[in-house]
Amino acid sequence: MEEHLGGELKINLKGHYLSYTTLPERPKKIIDIKLPALTQHKQSNYRPPEDHPWRKPFLIKKSKIEQLG
Numbered sequence: 001m002e003e004h005l006g007g008e009l010k011i012n013l014k015g016h017y018l019s020y021t022t023l024p025e026r027p028k029k030i031i032d033i034k035l036p037a038l039t040q041h042k043q044s045n046y047r048p049p050e051d052h053p054w055r056k057p058f059l060i061k062k063s064k065i066e067q068l069g
Contacts, residue, residue, distance in 0.1 A: 002010045011018040048054055 002012055004010065011020055
């Protein structure tokens with residue numbers, strides 16, 4: 001943004017002056033959004049299946065390493 005001595009405003013973006021228009025007043029916010037419920041009751045007794053990655057051990061035991069090596 002550049003403000004010249006005569007009161008003129010100019011917008012300079014990477015060496016190019018952009019054209020713009022000044023709005024007579026600030027637009028009013030219209031908030032009329034109906035959001036669906038973001039939270040739903042889920043089954044609290046859900047358990048992942050036996051082959052789910054979260055159920056696999058994080059660390060490999062020494063006996064497994066010896067078998068691999």
